Amino acid sequence: MDIMTTDRSTPSQPPSATHQLPRRHTTLSTGMGELLAVAQAEALVGLYFPEHWHPPTPDTIGTRVSATGDPVFEATRRELAEYFRGQRTMFTVPTAARGDAFSERVWDLLALIPYGTTTTYGAIARELGNPGLAQRVGQAVGHNPVSILVPCHRVIGSDGSLTGYAGGLERKAALLALEEPPEVAASRLF
Secondary structure: OOOOOOOOOOOOOOHHHHOOOOEEEEEEEEEOEEEEEEEEOOEEEEEEOOOOOOOOOHHHOOEEOOOOOOHHHHHHHHHHHHHHOOOOOOOOOOEOOOOOHHHHHHHHHHOOOOOOOOEEHHHHHHHOOOHHHHHHHHHHHHOOOEOOOOOHHHEEOOOOOOOOOOOOHHHHHHHHHHHOOHHHHHHOOO
């Protein structure tokens, strides 16, 4: 099974230099509707659903640009289209989400959750070395700025329930259904 990976820095700039470069944004039409995409240098730094729980503020998204001709946005649009057609299980668009050290560590772990599988907030907390951090993990997961590419939708409650999703539970359910292994889908009675 492919593991979805991300790259937190750009190939040509160290993270500290990249953090100083101007941002730009566009809207991408996808299988989940229109998404706000934000890029900085050669990396995607945000991908937000309409009515996102934690949207970026207008002063943090930079200049509006066309996706056409922008390598980051064109690659994001192409890879999302392939993903929604069931032709892609791993993204190659570099991402560079910025947050506190704890959140960035959680987001790094999210990027390792294989396509078609789920994990729990508690399992991530245990992987971080402290099962008592499950609630804090949940907060970091909820603030993931790069939806879909950094697969926070793959994190569920310890009882298997769909819990919180910044893009809405209906979208979380749809993303998980899209990734559901065929043998699991075939075994369902409804």
